[in-house]
Structure formats: C-alpha cells, structure tokens
Amino acid sequence: MVDKQLLKEVLDLALANGGDFADVFVEHKQATGIGAEGGRIERVHSGIDAGAGIRVLNGESTAYAYTNDLSREGLAEAARVVSRAAKGAKKDYNLDLRRVEPLVNFTIRERPDAVDTGRKVAAVEAADRAARAVDTQQIKQVMVGYGDVVQQVVIANSAGDYVEDERIRTRLMVQAVAAAGSVIQTGYEAAGSLSGFELLERFTPQSIAETAARRAVEMLQAKPAPAGKMPVVMAGEAGGTMVHEACGHGLEADLAQKKLSVYSGKQGQKVAADVVTVIDDAGMADRYGSYRFDDEGVPARKVTLIENGVLTDYMYDRLTAGKEGRASNGHGRRESYQHKPIPRMGNTYIAPGKADPERIIKETKEGLLVKKMGGGQVNTTTGDFVFDVAEGYLIKDGQVGPMVRGATLTGNGPEVLRIVEMVGSDLGFTIGTCGKDGQGVPVSDAQPTIAIKELIVGGTGHGKANGQIRRL
Amino acid sequence: MVNNALNIAQFALERAAALGAGMIEAYLNSGREMTVEVREGRVETMKLARDCGLGLRVMVDGKTGFAFTTDLSREAVENIARQALANASRTAADPYRVLPKPYAGYPRLDIYDPAINQAGEEEKIELARQMEKAARELDSRVNIIESSVYQDAESEVTLVNSHGIAATYRTAFCGLYIALVAGEGEDSQTGFALDYRLRFNELDAAALGRRAAERAVRMLGARPVSTRQAAVLLEPYVATGFLGLLGPGLTAEAVQKGRSLFAGRVGRNVASPKVTVVDDGARPGGIASAPFDGEGVPTGRTELIGHGVLKGFLHNTYTAAKDGVKSTGNGVRDSFKATPEVGTTNLYIEPGDTSPAELIKNTGDGLYVTEVMGMHTANPISGDFSVGASGILIENGTLTRPVRGVAIAGNVLELLKAVDGVGNDLTFFGGKGSPTLRVSRMSISGR
Numbered sequence: 064m065v066d067k068q069l070l071k072e073v074l075d076l077a078l079a080n081g082g083d084f085a086d087v088f089v090e091h092k093q094a095t096g097i098g099a100e101g102g103r104i105e106r107v108h109s110g111i112d113a114g115a116g117i118r119v120l121n122g123e124s125t126a127y128a129y130t131n132d133l134s135r136e137g138l139a140e141a142a143r144v145v146s147r148a149a150k151g152a153k154k155d156y157n158l159d160l161r162r163v164e165p166l167v168n169f170t171i172r173e174r175p176d177a178v179d180t181g182r183k184v185a186a187v188e189a190a191d192r193a194a195r196a197v198d199t200q201q202i203k204q205v206m207v208g209y210g211d212v213v214q215q216v217v218i219a220n221s222a223g224d225y226v227e228d229e230r231i232r233t234r235l236m237v238q239a240v241a242a243a244g245s246v247i248q249t250g251y252e253a254a255g256s257l258s259g260f261e262l263l264e265r266f267t268p269q270s271i272a273e274t275a276a277r278r279a280v281e282m283l284q285a286k287p288a289p290a291g292k293m294p295v296v297m298a299g300e301a302g303g304t305m306v307h308e309a310c311g312h313g314l315e316a317d318l319a320q321k322k323l324s325v326y327s328g329k330q331g332q333k334v335a336a337d338v339v340t341v342i343d344d345a346g347m348a349d350r351y352g353s354y355r356f357d358d359e360g361v362p363a364r365k366v367t368l369i370e371n372g373v374l375t376d377y378m379y380d381r382l383t384a385g386k387e388g389r390a391s392n393g394h395g396r397r398e399s400y401q402h403k404p405i406p407r408m409g410n411t412y413i414a415p416g417k418a419d420p421e422r423i424i425k426e427t428k429e430g431l432l433v434k435k436m437g438g439g440q441v442n443t444t445t446g447d448f449v450f451d452v453a454e455g456y457l458i459k460d461g462q463v464g465p466m467v468r469g470a471t472l473t474g475n476g477p478e479v480l481r482i483v484e485m486v487g488s489d490l491g492f493t494i495g496t497c498g499k500d501g502q503g504v505p506v507s508d509a510q511p512t513i514a515i516k517e518l519i520v521g522g523t524g525h526g527k528a529n530g531q532i533r534r535l
Numbered sequence: 536m537v538n539n540a541l542n543i544a545q546f547a548l549e550r551a552a553a554l555g556a557g558m559i560e561a562y563l564n565s566g567r568e569m570t571v572e573v574r575e576g577r578v579e580t581m582k583l584a585r586d587c588g589l590g591l592r593v594m595v596d597g598k599t600g601f602a603f604t605t606d607l608s609r610e611a612v613e614n615i616a617r618q619a620l621a622n623a624s625r626t627a628a629d630p631y632r633v634l635p636k637p638y639a640g641y642p643r644l645d646i647y648d649p650a651i652n653q654a655g656e657e658e659k660i661e662l663a664r665q666m667e668k669a670a671r672e673l674d675s676r677v678n679i680i681e682s683s684v685y686q687d688a689e690s691e692v693t694l695v696n697s698h699g700i701a702a703t704y705r706t707a708f709c710g711l712y713i714a715l716v717a718g719e720g721e722d723s724q725t726g727f728a729l730d731y732r733l734r735f736n737e738l739d740a741a742a743l744g745r746r747a748a749e750r751a752v753r754m755l756g757a758r759p760v761s762t763r764q765a766a767v768l769l770e771p772y773v774a775t776g777f778l779g780l781l782g783p784g785l786t787a788e789a790v791q792k793g794r795s796l797f798a799g800r801v802g803r804n805v806a807s808p809k810v811t812v813v814d815d816g817a818r819p820g821g822i823a824s825a826p827f828d829g830e831g832v833p834t835g836r837t838e839l840i841g842h843g844v845l846k847g848f849l850h851n852t853y854t855a856a857k858d859g860v861k862s863t864g865n866g867v868r869d870s871f872k873a874t875p876e877v878g879t880t881n882l883y884i885e886p887g888d889t890s891p892a893e894l895i896k897n898t899g900d901g902l903y904v905t906e907v908m909g910m911h912t913a914n915p916i917s918g919d920f921s922v923g924a925s926g927i928l929i930e931n932g933t934l935t936r937p938v939r940g941v942a943i944a945g946n947v948l949e950l951l952k953a954v955d956g957v958g959n960d961l962t963f964f965g966g967k968g969s970p971t972l973r974v975s976r977m978s979i980s981g982r
Contacts, residue, residue: 110603449923451912471921521942
C-alpha cells in the first residue's frame with residue numbers, strides 16, 4: 064500500500080515538533096454486503112474505504128490526524144497537521160522498521176474476495192428459505208444480512224516496529240419476525256468469525272436461519288417475564304454478554320487508570336468468587352474478536368484478567384501501558400483509520416469449571432434460565448450493568464419450565480461476580496459489535512453454564528410465580 | 536472542491552452509462568472534522584481530519600446496485616461503476632426502484648455558520664476547559680472528569696443523477712460533550728451533558744458543565760427501591776431515547792415490510808392526545824437540517840402523530856413510488872458508504888405547557904427517571920422494552936432520594952397511550968428531541 068521509505072518520511076514529519084512516540088496506521092478495506100428481505104435480494108453493496116491515521120503521543124496527550132488521500136503529499140500534509148498539534152520535547156527515535164513476528168497464525172481457507180458473488184447470494188437465499196420453512200403461517204418477515212471484509216493494514220512506529228497484516232472477517236445474521244393475532248415477536252441469530260467463506264460450512268445458513276425463526280415462533284407463546292430479584296442460571300450456549308459487561312469493560316486500562324472503573328487499583332485483590340477465572344484471548348483461531356496483531360502492531364496473546372477470583376491484569380494499549388512503565392498486552396484496537404486506538408476486548412470468557420451443566424439446573428429450586436443473551440451495557444464507574452435476555456425460561460424444582468419474554472437482567476459487576484455459585488464445564492461463544500467512545504469493533508464472548516445467587520429481572524409480570532420468587 | 540466534486544460525479548455518470556446503466560446517481564461528500572478532548576485543563580486528544588468519498592447507485596432493468604470508494608481517481612471511479620453494475624445484476628428486479636426528477640427549488644436554510652471555521656483552535660480548546668472548570672466549581676464532590684470535549688465538522692454534499700438533478704450544499708455543526716464523576720466516600724456517580732448546534736455562539740460551555748455536575752451530584756447515595764408499579768417521569772434525554780425506539784416503526788419501509796408496530800393504524804389513536812410527533816428535515820437550527828435528502832428530494836415537516844392520532848409515515852423515493860405518494864424527503868444516508876434508506880431527520884415530540892417542576896409536583900408518588908441503560912436492546916418491532924434505570928424518587932410531589940439499580944419494562948405503544956403529562960422543556964440531543972413526559976403507570980423491578 065505505502066512503501067517503507069514513505070512511512071519513514073511521514074514519521075519524521077510527524078515528530079518534527081517533538082513528541083515521545085509516533086505511529087502510522089494505513090488501512091485498505093474492501094467490504095461486501097448482501098441483504099434480503101421480503102424473500103428477495105434487495106441489496107448488494109461493495110466498496111473500498113482506504114486511509115491513514117497518524118498519531119503523536121507526547122506525555123499524556125495524543126495528537127491524531129487522518130486522511131484518505133494516500134498519496135505522498137496527502138500523507139505528508141496529515142503528518143504536518145499532527146506535528147503542529149503535538150509540540151513537545153524532541154527525543155531520539157528509531158526508524159529501522161523491523162518486521163514484528165506474530166505469536167499466532169490463522170489460516171483462511173476461502174478468501175471472500177475470491178468467492179463469486181453468486182455463491183454469497185445463494186447462501187443468503189438459502190437462509191431466507193430455511194427461516195420461512197420453519198412456520199409458513201406465523202413467520203411474517205425474514206431479514207438476512209451477509210457481510211465480509213478484507214482489511215489490509217500497515218503499521219509503522221517510531222520504536223522501529225513494522226507490521227503488515229490482513230484481517231478477513233465473514234458474518235451472516237438472520238432476523239425473523241413472527242406474528243399471531245396482535246402479538247409480534249422477533250428472533251435473531253448470527254455467526255461470524257475471523258475466517259473466510261468457510262465460516263458457512265461450520266455454521267450453515269440453514270441452521271442459523273432455523274434457530275432465529277424458531278426463537279421468534281416460540282416467543283409468541285412466551286409469558287411476560289417476572290419482575291424482581293431471583294436466582295439466575297446462564298446456559299453455556301447463552302453467550303458471554305454478562306462477563307463482557309460485568310467485568311470486561313471495567314478491566315480496560317484506560318477506564319481503570321482514570322478511576323472510571325469499580326476495578327481501579329484492585330490488582331492482586333479478590334474481586335470475584337473463587338470459581339471465577341476470566342480470560343481475554345484475541346489469539347484464538349476462528350473467533351469474531353480474534354486478531355494476530357492489534358491495531359498498534361502488538362502481537363495478540365492470552366491475557367488472564369481474573370484468576371480464581373483475584374484480579375491479575377488489565378487490558379492495555381501502548382498509551383496506558385506506557386503510563387505504568389510496562390508493555391502493552393495487545394489490546395489497542397480501533398474501528399478504522401479514522402480513530403485512535405484505545406484498550407478494547409477481543410474474545411472474553413469465563414474459564415470453564417468442573418460442574419456438570421445439567422446438574423446446575425437440577426440444583427436450582429426456583430429461578431430464571433437464560434438460554435440466549437442479547438445486547439448489554441455497563442456504567443463502569445458504578446459497576447451497574449444490564450443485558451437483554453433473548454431467550455429465557457423459568458426454572459422450578461430443577462426443571463426447565465415455560466418460556467418468558469421481555470426480560471432484562473440488572474446487576475452490579477463486582478457484587479454479581481462474588482455470588483457466582485457454580486461454574487459448568489461447558490463454554491459457548493457468541494459474537495457482537497462492541498461500542499466504546501463512538502468506535503465499534505468485532506468481539507466475541509463466552510461463559511460456561513453458571514449459577515448466580517440473585518439478579519434483578521426487569522420484566523412486567525406480577526403474577527403468583529413472582530410473588531413466590533420474591534420471598535427467596 | 537464543489538466544481539471538482541461535480542466533475543467527478545459527472546464522470547461517474549458517464550462511465551456508468553457507457554457500461555449500460557439506466558438510471559444513475561452519484562453522491563459525494565467531502566469534509567473536515569476536529570475534536571478536542573480536555574482533562575484537567577490539558578489537551579488530552581486533538582484530532583483533525585479530512586475525508587471524502589463517492590457512493591454510486593445504478594439501476595438496470597429495475598435492478599439496483601451500489602458501490603462506494605474513498606479513492607476519487609478516474610481509475611477507482613471507473614472500477615466502482617463496474618462493481619455497481621455487477622452488484623445490480625445480483626439483485627431482484629423491482630419496478631419501484633426509481634430516482635427522483637429535478638425539483639423546482641429547495642428550501643433556503645441557514646445551515647452553514649462561518650464562525651465555526653473562523654474560530655481559532657485555542658478558542659475551541661478554551662470552551663472545553665471552561666466546561667470542565669464550571670463543572671468542578673459547582674460542587675467539590677465532582678472529582679473525576681472523564682472527558683470534556685469540543686467537536687465540530689463541516690461537509691459539502693454533491694448529488695447528481697441521470698434525470699438532471701445536480702445540487703450541492705455546505706453545512707457545519709459544533710458541539711460540546713462532558714462526562715464526569717462525583718464521589719463521596721465509597722460512592723461514585725456519573726453525570727453528563729451534551730449540546731450540538733449549527734451556530735458557534737449558541738454553545739454555552741459553563742451551563743453544560745454545571746448541568747453534568749448537577750446530574751452526578753444529585754445521584755450520590757442512590758440505592759434500589761422495591762418492586763412496584765408507579766407513575767414515571769421521563770427526563771427529556773430518557774424520553775428522547777424512547778422516541779428513538781419509535782423512529783423505525785414510523786417509516787413506510789417498516790410498514791411495507793411488515794415490521795412496523797404502527798402498520799394499518801393511520802387515522803387511529805396510537806398515543807395519548809397529549810402526544811404530537813413531528814419529523815422536520817428543514818427545521819431552523821436543527822442539527823439534521825439540509826435542503827435536500829440523500830436522493831435530492833426537498834426536505835420538510837411531516838406530522839407523524841397529531842394529538843395521539845397516527846397521521847402517516849416517512850417516505851423515500853422508493854417507498855413513495857410503491858404507495859403511490861410523494862416522498863417526504865426522508866431518504867437518509869449515513870454517509871457516502873450507504874444507500875438512501877427511509878430514516879428520520881429532526882424527530883421530536885412537541886412540547887406541552889406544563890413546567891417539569893409542576894409535573895413533579897402533580898405526580899404524588901413515582902419515579903423521576905434520569906438515565907436508562909440498555910435502550911439499544913429494546914425491540915423496535917414488537918415495541919417491548921426492559922431497561923436498567925436510575926433516577927430520583929418522587930414522594931408527595933417532591934423529589935426525595937436518588938435511586939439506581941432498578942429496571943423499567945413495558946411496551947412503547949402502551950407507554951405512549953399512558954402519557955398524561957408533557958413538559959414545556961423540549962430539548963434536542965443531536966437530531967432527536969423531547970420534552971419531559973409523565974407516564975401514568977409502569978412496572979419497576981427492584982429489590
């Protein structure tokens with residue numbers, strides 16, 4: 064994309080007025096999107112978004128400029144803009160630009176840019192048909208979205224690092240709308256990973272579509288979720304929205320350093336029950352939040368955040384690591400060249416324990432079973448979080464009972480992690496786009512089946528079941 | 536730049552026509568942006584940018600294709616013309632996929648304040664500093680400023696289509712945002728404020744700083760309440776969040792595709808008579824105002840719900856052709872990377888004549904909700920929501936103590952019908968706005 068000599072010139076220009084560190088992030092992103100609704104292919108989009116972001120760090124301040132003019136003059140102008148904003152003491156730097164080696168490697172079997180658009184369209188059509196076939200009466204609408212991205216990046220910095228990388232991500236999502244009488248409900252399912260078109264062999268369009276459609280149809284029969292405090296079991300297949308919200312964000316070093324996290328200054332302290340170990344591993348193969356290098360060119364690795372209940376580490380980018388005189392652990396990510404890197408999650412999970420998942424449900428006298436989590440949100444300062452229950456059931460005397468709808472679970476991160484009572488031996492990942500400071504990045508998260516003593520269920524039901532549960 | 540953009544657009548039209556496209560539309564956007572983030576008086580981040588791009592839509596025998604590029608060289612433009620045509624060949628033919636014909640004129644709008652560009656960098660940094668300072672001065676318990684941000688952006692839009700539309704406009708906005716923490720003992724609470732404007736001299740940094748500080752300080756000592764049903768007051772920011780949930784269902788696209796909760800209800804009561812909802816793409820001072828939409832159709836005012844009665848839906852050229860009506864000028868593009876889909880511009884609930892203080896006084900017992908969490912998990916198709924909430928308890932018409940860690944749940948249509956009070960304090964948060972709303976009864980889940 065941009066040759067090394069030009070990158071050196073750009074870094075020199077960026078540091079012309081001083082500064083501790085400079086880097087250049089050059090990106091060329093080719094994206095394809097296909098959408099079907101109403102049983103027809105409505106949208107086939109493709110395009111190229113290319114640009115560069117140049118940054119100078121000086122003390123605790125960041126100057127950042129981006130442009131999508133990748134010519135010599137365009138890059139030089141952006142570098143001059145950033146150097147004017149940076150002003151600082153001149154320091155020695157090293158521009159030998161050695162190639163950094165990754166700690167993990169991924170294999171892409173079928174590059175999406177080499178797959179004929181017709182095959183991608185066929186996958187979307189197959190998903191649409193499969194969803195409709197689940198219930199030809201009650202399924203009223205099906206939306207299928209396919210997307211792939213081939214992102215090439217070149218990263219160079221004044222520490223002399225040089226990284227060339229290619230990230231290929233593929234994703235398929237299905238949303239089904241079911242209606243009966245005046246009740247209208249939706250079901251959603253998605254698969255995505257750092258892989259090529261082979262993703263759709265592991266997760267076939269049919270299976271994704273059927274899961275979404277069944278969920279929509281079953282929700283028609285669901286009763287309103289109860290309101291109030293009760294024990295909650297989260298199934299291994301439910302995903303990891305809770306770990307992402309309850310502690311993931313709070314363990315990002317920028318928030319912790321600014322004391323905007325309930326986990327600030329708690330390294331080495333007990334913050335969760337003994338059975339809780341939390342890991343972020345961006346180096347896992349085939350996950351949506353995987354990468355070989357982060358967006359600052361730091362190799363991805365497995366980071367243990369909480370070990371047997373004790374806080375062991377935070378997620379760092381270069382800036383936050385520098386403030387503590389340590390090295391980044393590979394969590395500096397950005398949405399695109401238009402954004403500066405900040406500490407972000409990759410693939411976050413609670414490590415599996417020893418308990419038999421079925422036994423966890425059997426030992427629950429009364430409560431809520433979460434079979435699928437939806438989106439969530441957290442206030443890291445207070446630790447309060449919420450997440451949506453996309454599929455939930457009541458549990459009574461160890462038996463899974465009727466489905467409920469419209470529930471959100473609310474809790475406080477550190478409080479909830481302390482009352483995790485059992486951790487199962489299973490583990491299931493789901494994918495999402497995580498938003499922070501206006502930047503969206505692909506992530507995945509997972510939990511084993513876990514039992515939590517109590518959480519607030521935000522439903523609308525005020526029936527008998529609720530009264531019984533509230534006495535617990 | 537404008538001439539250059541028109542030239543690039545014309546070139547794209549020529550190439551797409553030569554490759555066999557029937558109807559063609561080129562949309563170019565070029566602009567600059569600046570963001571300054573201040574913490575403890577120092578500039579923490581300064582971001583400066585320029586960007587541009589082209590989105591090209593083509594129609595061949597009723598099939599539509601789209602492609603975009605940030606590279607505006609002739610070679611790259613030729614390449615996306617080819618891609619757009621290839622993409623079109625894969626879509627289903629649809630006779631309603633058409634482009635608008637030229638219009639006699641567009642509304643004249645005051646949407647470019649040169650003062651935004653003329654103000655110096657130092658002056659803008661100073662606004663962020665003032666906001667931070669005012670927040671700290673309001674109360675000594677304000678102990679962490681997460682960020683105090685000044686932001687502005689300027690863009691030039693050029694739209695050319697093969698029916699002869701060739702139009703441009705220039706627009707700029709500026710804004711301030713602050714997020715902070717107040718602490719007392721072990722307790723920490725957050726507060727924020729934001730304001731985006733078309734005019735530089737309308738920004739009031741000190742007032743925003745104080746508002747954010749008040750929001751955090753009043754929450755100190757918050758704790759959950761017990762599960763109950765009660766009257767709920769929604770602060771403008773929270774009410775605007777619920778309005779955002781209604782937006783998608785008020786588009787003709789959602790109606791035509793069977794995913795609108797308002798489908799088939801035009802002329803019927805869908806909300807309390809106190810509720811009037813308007814979308815106005817030409818609203819004076821509106822951050823989303825522009826003379827024409829993403830397809831070159833003039834913008835304007837559309838009453839969607841009038842005194843509780845559903846009046847109609849928002850349209851772009853496609854949904855209007857399908858329903859045999861005129862586009863309302865709501866073909867909204869997120870950027871040159873997206874096609875013009877039916878969307879909202881300046882969407883708001885008309886204010887009533889009661890002050891928020893009077894609404895609180897008349898409430899008796901209830902919850903004044905000042906923040907919700909997880910609004911993005913609510914379902915715009917069914918209207919069901921369940922969100923985490925915090926706010927202040929209302930007892931005997933008086934705000935008594937802060938509440939956090941509860942959830943409120945219901946259905947947005949039922950919420951609209953249960954509105955029994957509308958404040959006179961319409962406040963915009965970007966392109967959406969609402970006054971304070973009182974809802975007669977809602978489920979609150981707590982301890």
